[in-house]
Amino acid sequence: MPSPAGLMGQMMAMPLLISSLLKHAARHSGDTEIVSKRLEGDVHRSSWAATEFRARQLAQALARLGCQPGDRVGTLAWNGHRHLEIYYGVSGSGLVCHTINPRLFPEQIAWIAQDARDRVLCFDLNLLPLVEKLAPALTHTEHFVLMTDRAHMPAHSALPGLLFFEELLAAEDGAYVWPEFDENTASSICYTSGTTGHPKGAVYSHRSTVLHAFASALPDAMDCSSRDVVLPVVPMFHVNAWGLPYSCALVGCKLVLPGPFLDGASLYQLFESEGVTFSAGVPTVWLGLLQHVQSQGLKFSSFKRTVIGGSACPPALMKTLQQDFGIEVIHAWGMTELSPLGTLSKLTSRQLGLPAEAQQRLLEKQGRVIYGIDMAIADDVGQALPWDGQSAGNLLVRGSWVISGYFGQAASPLVSLDGEPGWFPTGDVATIDADGFMQITDRSKDVIKSGGEWISSIELENIAMAHPAVQEAAVIACPHPKWDERPLLLVVLKPGASVSREALLSFYAGQVVGWQVPDDVVFLSELPHTATGKLQKLKLREQFRSHRLPGA
Numbered sequence: 001m002p003s004p005a006g007l008m009g010q011m012m013a014m015p016l017l018i019s020s021l022l023k024h025a026a027r028h029s030g031d032t033e034i035v036s037k038r039l040e041g042d043v044h045r046s047s048w049a050a051t052e053f054r055a056r057q058l059a060q061a062l063a064r065l066g067c068q069p070g071d072r073v074g075t076l077a078w079n080g081h082r083h084l085e086i087y088y089g090v091s092g093s094g095l096v097c098h099t100i101n102p103r104l105f106p107e108q109i110a111w112i113a114q115d116a117r118d119r120v121l122c123f124d125l126n127l128l129p130l131v132e133k134l135a136p137a138l139t140h141t142e143h144f145v146l147m148t149d150r151a152h153m154p155a156h157s158a159l160p161g162l163l164f165f166e167e168l169l170a171a172e173d174g175a176y177v178w179p180e181f182d183e184n185t186a187s188s189i190c191y192t193s194g195t196t197g198h199p200k201g202a203v204y205s206h207r208s209t210v211l212h213a214f215a216s217a218l219p220d221a222m223d224c225s226s227r228d229v230v231l232p233v234v235p236m237f238h239v240n241a242w243g244l245p246y247s248c249a250l251v252g253c254k255l256v257l258p259g260p261f262l263d264g265a266s267l268y269q270l271f272e273s274e275g276v277t278f279s280a281g282v283p284t285v286w287l288g289l290l291q292h293v294q295s296q297g298l299k300f301s302s303f304k305r306t307v308i309g310g311s312a313c314p315p316a317l318m319k320t321l322q323q324d325f326g327i328e329v330i331h332a333w334g335m336t337e338l339s340p341l342g343t344l345s346k347l348t349s350r351q352l353g354l355p356a357e358a359q360q361r362l363l364e365k366q367g368r369v370i371y372g373i374d375m376a377i378a379d380d381v382g383q384a385l386p387w388d389g390q391s392a393g394n395l396l397v398r399g400s401w402v403i404s405g406y407f408g409q410a411a412s413p414l415v416s417l418d419g420e421p422g423w424f425p426t427g428d429v430a431t432i433d434a435d436g437f438m439q440i441t442d443r444s445k446d447v448i449k450s451g452g453e454w455i456s457s458i459e460l461e462n463i464a465m466a467h468p469a470v471q472e473a474a475v476i477a478c479p480h481p482k483w484d485e486r487p488l489l490l491v492v493l494k495p496g497a498s499v500s501r502e503a504l505l506s507f508y509a510g511q512v513v514g515w516q517v518p519d520d521v522v523f524l525s526e527l528p529h530t531a532t533g534k535l536q537k538l539k540l541r542e543q544f545r546s547h548r549l550p551g552a
């Protein structure tokens with residue numbers, strides 16, 4: 001782009017590359033620890049310097065396997081030091097790190113890995129049976145890498161030519177120089193199933209990732225510093241653990257990675273033994289941790305603050321953490337398409353003078369945007385709505401770490417605001433007050449978010465509709481104290497047909513993964529429709545807002 005004044009700046013053009021974060025951490029915080037609770041049964045201790053060395057070995061190993069710049073390397077892995085080494089070794093060498101959620105239905109995982117054309121798939125030890133099942137469908141995947149050493153290999157594997165992460169690294173000398181390339185090069189891909197149809201890939205760039213790391217570490221965002229000990233509970237397959245593997249390298253702090261051990265007792269033990277000061281995760285995780293801590297009469301000795309997001313943070317959870325445990329809760333909103341951070345709720349200096357109740361109400365909102373993100377609310381014809389805290393509209397965003405399109409899709413998802421193109425429609429409905437505090441009030445996209453994971457209502461409806469007794473079905477999100485939302489199936493039966501609740505629910509077996517099966521069924525004589533015949537989901541959500549789900 002030409003400069004409007006005709007004069008260009010005379011500054012060094014150092015590209016914003018992910019490898020620069022790791023080089024910085026290795027040079028300036030080299031002996032700062034990376035602690036991992038591993039599936040091998042131990043607590044592994046590493047450092048930023050060791051991470052950089054091993055990431056270089058990995059880059060060499062991947063080149064030896066024939067990987068070329070731009071090739072995708074998939075991961076099916078929990079939060080651990082090898083996953084961190086993959087993040088940097090893959091992206092740093094110009095390959096693209098594709099993290100996949102192992103909790104999805106196997107067919108969906110296979111679809112995602114095929115869509116991204118992953119040439120290599122690295123996976124954790126306990127996911128070997130899953131990968132063995134998937135392998136025949138992964139026609140683009142040439143190499144399967146088990147993230148352990150040969151000694152931990154189970155007796156049999158149906159995977160021919162299985163490689164071992166530790167052997168691949170051991171064969172390399174680490175004498176590798178991180179390459180320099182255009183900062184707009186793709187660094188990683190994350191698929192979201194937060195919309196209808198097949199999951200869609202958000203392709204992050206080195207530039208967007210580094211800028212996101214800068215902004216998210218700032219005091220009015222996650223407030224990360226070298227003095228922190230950070231334990232990301234949010235998985236590294238959920239939007240890059242909200243960018244923490246990058247922002248922690250940027251500030252050079254200690255990182256504690258819990259593996260798949262996310263139950264209250266395991267987490268508490270790790271928080272205490274490693275002196276964790278800061279964490280981040282979806283509300284469900286904190287409910288589990290709190291239940292353990294409260295039932296055992298325990299306290300936290302180092303834990304000071306946490307970011308809670310991915311779903312609305314229940315006010316009661318926020319109050320308990322703040323008032324009973326002295327933990328600052330930072331409520332945040334974001335999306336896969338936003339890398340993910342968009343807004344965080346922190347008080348401004350003027351608001352520090354407000355009565356406690358008013359402060360609390362603000363902190364319960366999703367918060368204010370951080371620099372790098374611009375937001376607006378719009379009516380259904382794309383006209384901007386006022387920031388009065390009352391008008392609710394479609395939440396639109398744009399910015400340096402917002403996607404401009406989805407992987408492999410020609411159609412642009414972007415829309416116009418007041419006739420100006422280039423805004424990403426989030427599918428969330430929100431108000432914004434005069435101080436810029438955004439509050440999510442509803443969702444226009446037809447999906448359910450349970451414990452931080454998406455469930456497609458349409459997929460569940462299609463399955464119910466395939467039942468011979470069902471005339472029409474609607475699946476809606478029903479509020480749930482532990483999971484935030486759970487699917488509730490509403491059905492109209494065919495005239496004269498009958499089927500029990502249990503029979504309908506067991507009809508889902510084998511068609512979706514167990515946690516996606518609806519929690520309950522309500523039989524109705526009809527469902528509400530709009531004039532154009534569309535189901536009125538909003539009306540149904542309101543009608544069943546206080547429906548009591550079994551076991552809730």
Ligand code: AMP
Binds near residue numbers: 308331332336
């Ligand atoms: P994902 O792409 O899986 O991170 O999901 C993003 C979506 O999760 C958003 O568009 C919202 O619908 C929802 N979400 C994320 N954070 C919050 C929050 N703090 N409150 C309410 N909904 C949230």
